[in-house]
Every structure is written in C-alpha cells, then in structure tokens.
Amino acid sequence: MGDGVYWLPLGGAGEIGMNVYLYGLGPEEDPEWLMVDCGITFGNGTVPGVDVILPEIAWIEERRHRLVGLVLTHAHEDHLGAVHHLWKRLQCPVYATPFAASVLKTKLSEAGLKNKVPLTEIPLSGAFEVGPFKLQYVTMTHSIPEPNLLMIDTPHGRIAHSGDFKFDPNPVIGEPADEKTLKSFGDMGVTALVADSTNVLTEGDGESEADLLKDLTRIIGEAEGQVAVTCFATNVARLRTICAAAEATGRDVCLVGRSLHKMSGIARSHGLLDGVPGFIGEKEAGYIPEDKLLYICTGCQGEPRGALSRISNDAHRDVKLKRGALVIFSSRIIPGNELSVQRIQNALVRHGMKVLTWRDAHVHVSGHPARGELKKLYDLLRPDILVPMHGESIHLREQAQWALDCGVPESLVAENGNMVRLAPNGPAIVDEVPVGRWGLDGQRAIAFDGDVIKGRNRVIFNGSALVTVVLDAKGHLAAEPQVSVQGLIEAGERDLLEEACAAAAGAVNEVPRSCLKNDDEVGDAVKVAVRRVFRNAIGKKPTMQVHLVRI
Numbered sequence: 001m002g003d004g005v006y007w008l009p010l011g012g013a014g015e016i017g018m019n020v021y022l023y024g025l026g027p028e029e030d031p032e033w034l035m036v037d038c039g040i041t042f043g044n045g046t047v048p049g050v051d052v053i054l055p056e057i058a059w060i061e062e063r064r065h066r067l068v069g070l071v072l073t074h075a076h077e078d079h080l081g082a083v084h085h086l087w088k089r090l091q092c093p094v095y096a097t098p099f100a101a102s103v104l105k106t107k108l109s110e111a112g113l114k115n116k117v118p119l120t121e122i123p124l125s126g127a128f129e130v131g132p133f134k135l136q137y138v139t140m141t142h143s144i145p146e147p148n149l150l151m152i153d154t155p156h157g158r159i160a161h162s163g164d165f166k167f168d169p170n171p172v173i174g175e176p177a178d179e180k181t182l183k184s185f186g187d188m189g190v191t192a193l194v195a196d197s198t199n200v201l202t203e204g205d206g207e208s209e210a211d212l213l214k215d216l217t218r219i220i221g222e223a224e225g226q227v228a229v230t231c232f233a234t235n236v237a238r239l240r241t242i243c244a245a246a247e248a249t250g251r252d253v254c255l256v257g258r259s260l261h262k263m264s265g266i267a268r269s270h271g272l273l274d275g276v277p278g279f280i281g282e283k284e285a286g287y288i289p290e291d292k293l294l295y296i297c298t299g300c301q302g303e304p305r306g307a308l309s310r311i312s313n314d315a316h317r318d319v320k321l322k323r324g325a326l327v328i329f330s331s332r333i334i335p336g337n338e339l340s341v342q343r344i345q346n347a348l349v350r351h352g353m354k355v356l357t358w359r360d361a362h363v364h365v366s367g368h369p370a371r372g373e374l375k376k377l378y379d380l381l382r383p384d385i386l387v388p389m390h391g392e393s394i395h396l397r398e399q400a401q402w403a404l405d406c407g408v409p410e411s412l413v414a415e416n417g418n419m420v421r422l423a424p425n426g427p428a429i430v431d432e433v434p435v436g437r438w439g440l441d442g443q444r445a446i447a448f449d450g451d452v453i454k455g456r457n458r459v460i461f462n463g464s465a466l467v468t469v470v471l472d473a474k475g476h477l478a479a480e481p482q483v484s485v486q487g488l489i490e491a492g493e494r495d496l497l498e499e500a501c502a503a504a505a506g507a508v509n510e511v512p513r514s515c516l517k518n519d520d521e522v523g524d525a526v527k528v529a530v531r532r533v534f535r536n537a538i539g540k541k542p543t544m545q546v547h548l549v550r551i
Contacts, residue, residue, distance in 0.1 A: 003027055005156045007194060007420045010435050011055035013389050013396065014415035016198060016334055017041030017078040018437075020055045021161070021389065025132050025154055028421070028430060033060060034133045035070040035092070036150060036161055040081035042301055042337070043439065047448065048456040050439030051305060054082050059433045061089045068131025069093045073163030074147040075100040076234050084111040085445065093118040095130065097137060099145040102266050103234075124148075125178065138185075139178045140165035143209070143235045143367030145272055146174065149182070156423035157191025160381055164196055164390065166366070167373045172209040172237040173272050182380040192422045193383035193408075197391030197399040199368035206373055207365040209237045215362040216245040219328070220294065226325035227251070228295040230308045233259035235367070236267045238330055239296065243276045246294040252277070254285040256319050257298025257307035282318040295319060300331040302340025312347040323352030330364050335392060374399065375406045385427050386411040387420065455543070463488030464543040465534065467504050467526050471550050475516025478551055481505050483530060488542050496537055503529040519548050 005025050012019035018041040024031035043050045060067055069092050072080050080100060084107040094117055096104060101121045108117055122128050124146060127136040134153035141147065142164045152159040167177050220227055231238045246253045255261055267273050285293055299306020310316040327348050333341050345355050358364040386403035388396040400411040412427040414420045419431035438445040446452045465485045472478040481504035483497050507529035508522060515521040523546040535541050
C-alpha cells in the first residue's frame with residue numbers, strides 16, 4: 001500500500017457533539033496520527049446516572065505510539081471537554097491557542113493533572129509542526145474566543161479543518177475571520193476541506209452576535225420583574241451581550257452555575273470582559289430589587305444538575321424565581337436534548353413564569369455557518385474535495401450536496417469509524433474501525449454496553465429484591481428469610497413481602513439434602529421462588545440478590 005493522507009472521525013460525524021478527529025499521514029497500514037479535538041457530549045436522561053458522555057478511543061489508544069499530538073481548535077466542551085478524562089490513555093503532547101489552553105489548564109488541575117500534560121500554547125495565526133504535520137491556525141469567528149480553522153500541510157496536499165465557525169463582520173469578541181489568509185491558501189491550492197455542518201439547513205447567511213443586543217435589550221427592558229437568561233457557559237460572546245443588555249436596562253448581573261463562574265473568570269483574565277461590571281453573588285442577589293437584577297443561569301440543554309433545572313423545581317438554595325418571572329432560553333436545543341429542555345420549560349410555565357425561546361423572539365443567533373457562509377468558505381478556499389463533519393447524518397448529506405451545487409468538484413460523506421483516504425487518487429472510504437461511547441459515572445468511565453449500565457436498566461424497569469437467608473450447620477433455616485425491595489411494590493402491597501418470605505422458606509425446605517451445603521443451589525432455588533411471587537402478582541421479574549448466611 002502506498003502513502004496517503006487519511007481522515008478518521010471517532011466522534012462528531014453523524015452526531016452533534018463529542019468531536020474527535022484523526023488525520024493520518026504515511027502508509028495506510030500504519031500511518032502517523034494527529035488528533036484534532038477531543039470533546040464530550042451531554043447525557044439526555046436515557047442512560048441512568050450518566051450526565052457526560054465520552055468517546056471510545058480504544059482504537060487509537062492501541063496505536064498511541066503512532067499518535068504524535070492532539071491539536072485543539074477552540075475551547076467548547078464538545079471539542080476539549082474529554083481531554084482531562086482521556087489524556088492518560090493518549091499520553092501525547094497537546095497544542096492550543098491561549099484561551100483554550102487556559103480552559104484546559106483549569107480542567108487538568110481539577111483532575112490532578114496539573115503540570116503533567118505537555119501543553120504548548122500557540123499564538124493566534126501561529127504556524128507549528130507536530131510530527132510530520134505542518135500546521136497553521138487561521139482565525140475564525142464563533143461564540144467563544146479564539147476559534148480556529150486548522151490548515152494541515154502534507155506531501156499529498158493541503159487539508160483545511162474548519163473547526164466551528166461563522167462569518168461575522170462585527171463580532172462581540174475577537175477579530176473577524178481572517179479572509180485574506182483563507183484566500184491565500186485557496187490560491188496555493190486546497191486538496192480537501194473538512195467542514196462544520198451544524199447549520200447547513202439554514203438558508204442565506206447567519207446573523208451577527210452584535211445584532212442580538214438591540215432585541216435582548218428591548219425584551220429585558222420591557223420586563224417588570226425578575227429576568228433570567230440561560231445559555232451555554234462557554235458562550236463568552238453571549239455572556240458579554242447579555243451583560244450589555246442588563247447594563248442598558250439598569251440591572252445588575254448574577255451568575256448562577258459553577259461552570260459560568262469558571263468561564264467568566266478565565267474570560268476576565270484574558271481581557272474579554274473588560275468594561276463589564278462585576279457580578280453579584282447568589283446570596284447578595286436576594287437583597288436587590290427584582291427589577292434591578294438579571295440572572296444568567298447554566299442548564300440551557302436541560303442538564304439535571306444545571307442551575308436552571310434546580311431553579312425550575314424550586315430546589316436551588318439561593319435563587320427563587322416567582323410567578324411572572326421572565327426566563328429567556330438564549331440557545332438552540334442540541335438534537336437529543338428536546339425532552340430534557342421541555343421538562344424544564346414546562347416546570348417553569350407550571351409555576352406561572354413566562355418562557356421565551358428563539359421560536360418566540362429574537363433571543364439567539366447561531367455560532368455555526370448557514371448555507372451562505374459555507375459557500376463563502378468554499379469560494380475562499382476552492383477545495384477539490386468537501387468532507388462534511390460536525391453534524392447528524394442529515395446535516396452531513398445536506399452539506400455534501402450543497403458543496404457540489406456550489407461547484408466543489410467532489411464530496412464524500414463518512415461517519416464515525418469510517419477511515420477516509422483524502423489523497424492521493426481521490427477520496428474513498430478504505431477501512432472501518434470500532435467506535436462507541438462511554439459514560440462518565442462519578443469519577444470513572446463505563447461502557448454503555450457494560451454490566452453497570454445493564455444492571456441499572458434492569459433495576460429501573462423491573463425493580464430489585466434482596467433476600468437474606470440464614471442457615472444452621474445442617475443447612476436448615478435458622479430464622480425466617482427476610483425480603484427487601486426497591487422500586488417494586490407500593491405501600492399497600494406489603495403483603496407481597498410476606499408471601500415472598502414464605503416462598504423463600506419453602507424453596508430452602510425443598511432443596512435436596514445433598515445440595516443444602518451448596519450455596520449456588522440454595523441461592524438459585526430462592527431466586528426462582530421469590531421472582532415467581534412478584535411475576536405472578538404484578539407481572540414483574542425483579543433483579544434478584546440472595547445473601548446466604550451460615551452459622
């Protein structure tokens with residue numbers, strides 16, 4: 001097999017979030033690999049106990065001796081949020097621009113990895129080399145500081161990895177996209193563009209963040225009482241916009257949610273909130289008149305532990321919203337989070353609050369490129385090949401067709417696990433590798449198809465029963481068996497416990513004498529008998545545990 005340049009998504013292609021992309025250079029059977037981004041996605045309540053989802057990286061972990069580095073395009077959670085969880089398995093150098101590096105350093109410190117990860121800060125528009133890859137950051141615009149397109153120069157052609165971007169001539173933070181540099185690369189020739197597909201279903205051009213300020217100011221100014229706005233904690237541009245609207249309407253700002261406090265602190269340290277007044281503490285906010293205060297809350301995606309979720313259930317220690325309060329959702333819903341967000345919105349409305357979303361008023365603009373902005377990037381770079389990323393299947397296929405309609409010669413759709421040869425000899429899927437998801441369960445990562453999740457699901461759907469059986473030296477019952485249950489019976493069905501205890505005793509008494517000293521035989525007999533009681537009575541087969549005690 002000859003040398004080539006390859007693209008392999010482990011996450012982010014066929015889904016929105018959890019972006020992990022590999023670029024390979026060398027012989028197909030054993031190229032050197034560069035990882036671009038390593039992000040998370042958030043749970044949507046379908047997997048019990050899991051709020052954060054990590055990519056399965058076993059394939060590249062097995063080849064980490066060929067992994068030359070990890071390059072981050074920007075600081076959003078779906079692009080760098082998995083680094084501190086997975087770096088010990090990767091053991092490679094990390095590269096980022098200053099803001100993303102600051103965000104990552106905070107996460108690494110909290111994970112006990114301070115000064116243990118080789119992290120190199122690259123200046124904006126900086127050129128650098130990682131292994132055989134010659135790289136350059138190109139400044140773009142997004143909803144977070146320092147978003148970058150990554151230009152990858154290889155012997156087989158130049159590859160542009162767009163990262164998350166939009167074209168905004170008047171950004172609230174940072175500089176406009178560096179169109180001059182993009183055009184210069186287009187003049188030199190771009191073999192392939194791997195591009196953000198999130199907003200491809202939107203016609204025309206996206207809106208500027210600056211255009212949002214006027215309408216948010218009007219909406220907040222018309223509110224007579226409490227106002228709360230929820231958005232992504234990492235959307236620093238939106239944070240600044242909301243703060244400007246609050247100041248214009250005579251309201252102080254109170255941040256609610258740990259991630260907002262962390263991100264605002266990092267943003268201030270980089271001068272991105274210069275001119276924004278200091279924030280009010282949650283306890284202090286209770287002493288400020290309601291029409292002089294604005295809350296900015298985490299939880300716009302319905303996260304169970306987000307501040308807004310707790311507020312909607314009247315479970316927040318310090319922040320209480322009253323009937324008539326205005327709650328603004330300054331974000332779109334990530335696909336898969338619809339039910340979680342609707343649950344919170346319904347709870348707020350049920351308590352007499354008014355909810356505003358992007359469907360009701362101009363309270364959000366996207367940080368991703370609409371069709372017109374994608375065409376602009378195609379025109380600047382003039383790639384030979386378009387490969388869509390960062391989107392669900394419908395987004396990938398739509399952008400692949402849109403690129404052809406705009407005059408890009410070739411496009412190819414690949415999803416997680418598809419290894420694509422970008423050059424030479426045109427684009428083609430040449431291999432498939434195993435991919436998957438792991439859930440962050442406390443301080444460990446667990447497999448979605450592993451015993452922990454399977455066990456939890458069984459308990460959720462069928463309940464559980466624990467039987468304690470005490471036997472004497474001869475294997476006879478030394479006391480009546482005891483049965484306790486979780487998630488199985490109502491208060492008025494306690495008689496089933498007595499029936500289950502009797503069934504357990506009967507099962508022990510029916511075990512052949514030759515088997516009474518065999519714990520497995522006795523335990524299995526008890527499980528069958530007790531499970532039968534609940535199956536016959538309520539139609540459920542609970543997860544069973546038998547504790548056998550011999551005295």
